[in-house]
Amino acid sequence: MKIYLVGGAVRDRLLGLPVDERDWLVVGATEQEMLDAGYRRADADFPVFLHPETGEEYALARTETKIAGGYKGFTVDACSTITLEQDLARRDLTINALVEDESGQLIDHYQGQRDLDARQLRHITPAFVEDPVRILRIARFAAHLGSLGFEVAPETQALMAQMVQSGELQNLKPERIWKEMRKALLEPQPWQFFEVLLQCGALALLIPELTATTKSSTPFGSLRKITELSNTLAVRFTAALYPAAKTVDSITTFCNRLRADKACCDLLEMVIHLESSFAGAVDAKAEALLIFLEKSKAQQQPERFQDLLLACEVLWPDLAKMAIPRLKHALIAINDITAKELISEGYQGSELGAALRQQRIKAIEQRVMSNSHD
Numbered sequence: 009m010k011i012y013l014v015g016g017a018v019r020d021r022l023l024g025l026p027v028d029e030r031d032w033l034v035v036g037a038t039e040q041e042m043l044d045a046g047y048r049r050a051d052a053d054f055p056v057f058l059h060p061e062t063g064e065e066y067a068l069a070r071t072e073t074k075i076a077g078g079y080k081g082f083t084v085d086a087c088s089t090i091t092l093e094q095d096l097a098r099r100d101l102t103i104n105a106l107v108e109d110e111s112g113q114l115i116d117h118y119q120g121q122r123d124l125d126a127r128q129l130r131h132i133t134p135a136f137v138e139d140p141v142r143i144l145r146i147a148r149f150a151a152h153l154g155s156l157g158f159e160v161a162p163e164t165q166a167l168m169a170q171m172v173q174s175g176e177l178q179n180l181k182p183e184r185i186w187k188e189m190r191k192a193l194l195e196p197q198p199w200q201f202f203e204v205l206l207q208c209g210a211l212a213l214l215i216p217e218l219t220a221t222t223k224s225s226t227p228f229g230s231l232r233k234i235t236e237l238s239n240t241l242a243v244r245f246t247a248a249l250y251p252a253a254k255t256v257d258s259i260t261t262f263c264n265r266l267r268a269d270k271a272c273c274d275l276l277e278m279v280i281h282l283e284s285s286f287a288g289a290v291d292a293k294a295e296a297l298l299i300f301l302e303k304s305k306a307q308q309q310p311e312r313f314q315d316l317l318l319a320c321e322v323l324w325p326d327l328a329k330m331a332i333p334r335l336k337h338a339l340i341a342i343n344d345i346t347a348k349e350l351i352s353e354g355y356q357g358s359e360l361g362a363a364l365r366q367q368r369i370k371a372i373e374q375r376v377m378s379n380s381h382d
Contacts, residue, residue, distance in 0.1 A: 009041070010034070011110060013031075013107060015104050015107075018106040032065065037088055042055075054084060055084070071090055072138075073085070092115070092117070097133055100136060100145055101129055105120050128161045129160045129161060129164060136164070137167060140179055141180065141184060143171060147192065147202075150200040169208045185266075185267070190241065193244045196235075198231055198244055217256055218251065230323055234322045238318050243275065245268060246272070246315075259273075278304060278316060279316065282300065290327060290330040290331050298365070337376050340375065341372045341376070344371060
């Protein structure tokens with residue numbers, strides 16, 4: 009039995025990036041031997057095990073043979089005679105097929121070091137076309153490594169376009185697409201994910217509404233801007249998908265189709281619904297500012313309100329210069345108003361609510377108007 013450190017941990021160490029997790033490859037062992045050694049099975053479909061102490065993943069060397077459509081249409085052979093080189097050949101990119109042996113010696117069967125130096129995302133063998141998820145993974149790696157100058161190799165780009173034309177993407181489940189998109193949105197250059205999909209034709213199939221909005225000279229410009237301001241998933245999602253969401257009849261249906269997280273869908277929907285009110289906040293009266301704060305639940309969910317303002321800032325920068333300060337001052341004003349004093353004066357029920365509302369409007373008038381004259 010031989011054990012190798014494989015994939016991302018080796019790649020990122022060579023690039024000088026932090027290594028968040030380590031994956032191991034086991035050559036010359038059987039599943040029963042792994043179980044007898046105390047490893048726990050981690051996957052029902054693949055021979056992957058968890059170390060009894062560290063919890064890290066140890067996968068048996070295996071080959072995969074395509075027998076049906078989709079990313080699960082494979083038969084797996086994980087017998088103990090599978091070699092290191094055979095296992096590495098089934099992987100997606102040369103830079104992900106780098107391994108280190110137990111002494112720390114680098115093993116590079118597929119010129120991954122060459123492509124690290126050349127900053128190329130290059131497939132290993134033509135078998136790349138057998139798994140449609142690899143298109144999404146390439147796009148995600150572009151988002152992950154784009155800041156270091158990595159680009160998709162021309163021959164890999166051509167192969168991805170071929171996969172799109174073959175119809176293989178139709179076998180992808182929405183949940184799997186969202187899983188990769190979610191990861192990509194949190195990467196250093198998330199717009200690269202969408203640009204790579206656009207270039208190979210995949211975006212037109214996966215999110216056609218978004219493709220129709222990329223005719224500008226700087227597609228995904230809002231996503232680029234928000235990346236500098238926030239690493240929050242919902243904010244980045246909103247900046248990326250707002251142009252597409254503007255074209256659909258139902259934002260809820262659109263988000264459900266994407267299988268996006270609820271927080272992402274809620275923020276996107278809020279931005280769409282409050283767009284005209286945000287524009288009006290530039291010169292709105294106190295009552296209109298209060299209504300905006302109420303609809304956005306600014307007091308109940310202050311963090312989401314800040315996310316809303318960030319999204320508005322990148323989507324409508326000119327309006328935001330005036331609207332955001334007014335909304336922030338209005339929120340400070342109503343936060344200072346409580347029902348305690350009114351209750352002590354005998355207000356209750358609907359009368360209490362009306363009196364509280366009037367006090368808040370008056371407080372907004374005083375604070376926002378005074379600041380607007382400064």
